[in-house]
Amino acid sequence: MTESLHEHTTDVVVVGAGIAGLMAATTLSDRDVVVLEAGSRAGGRVESVRRGDYWINLGTQFTEGTGPLIEALERHRIGMGTLAGKKVALALHGKQVDTSNPFALMFRSRMTLRDRVALAAVGARILAAAPFLQLNPGNRLAKRVRAKLDALSASYVLRGIKSDVARDMVRSWSGQWMGCEPEETAATQFVVSMGILLTDPAKVPNFSLPEGGNQTLTDILAADLGDRLRLNSPVRSVERTEDGVVVDYHDENGPARIRARRAIVAVPSDVAIKILPGLPAGYRTAFDDIHYGRYVVVGFxxxxxxxxxxxxYIAVSTPQLSFQAMFNHAAALRGPGPRKPGGALACFAGGAVADDLFKLTDEEIVTRFTADLLSLYPELEGKLGEGIVRRHHRVVPFWAPGGRASLPTLREHLGPIYLAGDYQLDMPSLADAASSGERAAKQVLASLSRPAH
Ligand SMILES: Cc1cc2nc3c(=O)[nH]c(=O)nc-3n(C[C@H](O)[C@H](O)[C@H](O)COP(=O)(O)OP(=O)(O)OC[C@H]3O[C@@H](n4cnc5c(N)ncnc54)[C@H](O)[C@@H]3O)c2cc1C
Incomplete structure (x- = not known):
C-alpha cells in the first residue's frame, strides 16, 4: 500500500528547532512560518532537567557572549544567574586548588618540578598567541597569527613536553571545552578558549547560568511558536523549485510535503549535507570540513x-579521574544568606575519553563517575541522586588544521535556501547559533520584501 502525501504551502519553512531555528522562526513570527523538528522536543543541544530549586544543564553548559541570545534572555526577563566572583579549580593528585591565579596554582598544587616547568611552557605558548587572537581580526598581525594557528594542530602546545601531568591537563582542557583531542583540531579555537581562561575569565561577556537552565529560553521560544512548531517531523530533503523550495518530511500521518518561498536550514552540518541534494561542490566541501566534539555527561x-x-566553584578540572571536569550548576544560586539544602552537579568527559565511555552501558558510566566524584568529595556519600546520563556525538564544531578556509562559503545562501547553525561563526557557541538564526531570518525578510522579477 502506498501512503498518500499531505501537501501544503507557507511563506517560510525552518528546518530544525535548536536555538538557531527557534531564533530564526520567532524573528519571522509576523510571517506564515512552519518549523519542522525531527525530535520530540525543541531545543536541540540545549536541554535542562529541573528538580525543586535546582536544575542541571545536560546540553549547553554556560551562556556567554553578546547579541540576540542575550537580548532574548533579557526580553523574556529570564534571570541571568551571573557567575561573577565564582571560581574554577583543579583537582590533582587528590588535592583541589583554586586556579583563579594560574601562577599561584603552579606552586600550590601537588606537582614535581618537571611537571611545573612543562606546564609553564604550555601556558607560555598559549599566552604568547592568545592576545593576537583577541585583536581586531582585520589587524595585520592578528591575521598572520590566526593563519598560522589555523594551519597547526592544538597539540603544538605539547611539542617536546615529556610530563604526563602536562599532557593529561592539555587533553582534559581540550576534552572538556571542545569535546576533542588536541591532535584533531586546529590550534585557533583551543588557544582562544584556553587563553581567556588563563588570562581573565571575567572578560567573557555575560558568562552565566540562566535561571531554570538554558532550556528556559528555548521552552519560551517554542511556546511562542505554538502549533507552527511541528515536532516528530524529520525532514528528508529541501530542494529548490522555480519559485521557492519544496520540503519533504514525515509526520505521524506519513510522508508530507510543504512548498514555501524560502527555507532556513538550521540543522547540524552532517544532516544538512544529507537533506540538501545537489549541493554545489564548495558547500559540500565546507560541510565535510566540519567535525563535532563528543561528550559524556552525567548529572546528579x-x-x-x-x-x-x-x-x-563553577568548574573543577579533574584530569586524573574518569571524567575531566565537574560543573556546579548551583553556583549561580550561592550568594550571601543561608544556603539552600541540596545542589546540582554535572560530570563531563570529552574527546577520546568520551569515545571509550560510549562503549559502556549507562549503569557502568554512572558507577565509574560516582566512585570518582566520591573520591573527590567523600562528604557526598549517600547524598548523590540517580545519575542522569547523556551521550553527545555533537558538542561544538571544530576544524582540523587547514580546514577552516572553507567556512565563509556556508554563510552564503543558496538561492531561496538559507543556512543557520553554530558552525557559521568563528567561535561556535550557543550565542553564535542564535545570531546565525536571527541573521538568516533577517536576510529572508529582506529578500521577501524585494519585488519579484
Ligand atoms: C553537552 C554540551 C555542552 C555545551 N556547552 C556549551 C557551552 O557551555 N556554551 C556554549 O556556548 N555552547 C555550548 N554547547 C554548544 C551549543 O549547545 C550549540 O552550539 C548550540 O546549541 C547549537 O545550536 P543549533 O541550533 O545550531 O544546533 P542544534 O541545537 O543541534 O539544533 C539542530 C536541530 O535540528 C534538528 N534536526 C536534526 N535533523 C533534522 C531533520 N532531518 N529534520 C528536522 N530537524 C532536524 C535537531 O533535532 C535539533 O533540534 C554545548 C553543547 C553540548 C552538546
Missing amino acids: FTSEEGPQQWDD
Whole structure:
C-alpha cells in the first residue's frame, strides 16, 4: 500500500528547532512560518532537567557572549544567574586548588618540578598567541597569527613536553571545552578558549547560568511558536523549485510535503549535507570540513546541607579521574544568606575519553563517575541522586588544521535556501547559533520584501 502525501504551502519553512531555528522562526513570527523538528522536543543541544530549586544543564553548559541570545534572555526577563566572583579549580593528585591565579596554582598544587616547568611552557605558548587572537581580526598581525594557528594542530602546545601531568591537563582542557583531542583540531579555537581562561575569565561577556537552565529560553521560544512548531517531523530533503523550495518530511500521518518561498536550514552540518541534494561542490566541501566534539555527561542532584567546599566553584578540572571536569550548576544560586539544602552537579568527559565511555552501558558510566566524584568529595556519600546520563556525538564544531578556509562559503545562501547553525561563526557557541538564526531570518525578510522579477 502506498501512503498518500499531505501537501501544503507557507511563506517560510525552518528546518530544525535548536536555538538557531527557534531564533530564526520567532524573528519571522509576523510571517506564515512552519518549523519542522525531527525530535520530540525543541531545543536541540540545549536541554535542562529541573528538580525543586535546582536544575542541571545536560546540553549547553554556560551562556556567554553578546547579541540576540542575550537580548532574548533579557526580553523574556529570564534571570541571568551571573557567575561573577565564582571560581574554577583543579583537582590533582587528590588535592583541589583554586586556579583563579594560574601562577599561584603552579606552586600550590601537588606537582614535581618537571611537571611545573612543562606546564609553564604550555601556558607560555598559549599566552604568547592568545592576545593576537583577541585583536581586531582585520589587524595585520592578528591575521598572520590566526593563519598560522589555523594551519597547526592544538597539540603544538605539547611539542617536546615529556610530563604526563602536562599532557593529561592539555587533553582534559581540550576534552572538556571542545569535546576533542588536541591532535584533531586546529590550534585557533583551543588557544582562544584556553587563553581567556588563563588570562581573565571575567572578560567573557555575560558568562552565566540562566535561571531554570538554558532550556528556559528555548521552552519560551517554542511556546511562542505554538502549533507552527511541528515536532516528530524529520525532514528528508529541501530542494529548490522555480519559485521557492519544496520540503519533504514525515509526520505521524506519513510522508508530507510543504512548498514555501524560502527555507532556513538550521540543522547540524552532517544532516544538512544529507537533506540538501545537489549541493554545489564548495558547500559540500565546507560541510565535510566540519567535525563535532563528543561528550559524556552525567548529572546528579544532591541532598547535602550546609556550606560545601565546591559552593564557590563553577568548574573543577579533574584530569586524573574518569571524567575531566565537574560543573556546579548551583553556583549561580550561592550568594550571601543561608544556603539552600541540596545542589546540582554535572560530570563531563570529552574527546577520546568520551569515545571509550560510549562503549559502556549507562549503569557502568554512572558507577565509574560516582566512585570518582566520591573520591573527590567523600562528604557526598549517600547524598548523590540517580545519575542522569547523556551521550553527545555533537558538542561544538571544530576544524582540523587547514580546514577552516572553507567556512565563509556556508554563510552564503543558496538561492531561496538559507543556512543557520553554530558552525557559521568563528567561535561556535550557543550565542553564535542564535545570531546565525536571527541573521538568516533577517536576510529572508529582506529578500521577501524585494519585488519579484
Ligand atoms: C553537552 C554540551 C555542552 C555545551 N556547552 C556549551 C557551552 O557551555 N556554551 C556554549 O556556548 N555552547 C555550548 N554547547 C554548544 C551549543 O549547545 C550549540 O552550539 C548550540 O546549541 C547549537 O545550536 P543549533 O541550533 O545550531 O544546533 P542544534 O541545537 O543541534 O539544533 C539542530 C536541530 O535540528 C534538528 N534536526 C536534526 N535533523 C533534522 C531533520 N532531518 N529534520 C528536522 N530537524 C532536524 C535537531 O533535532 C535539533 O533540534 C554545548 C553543547 C553540548 C552538546
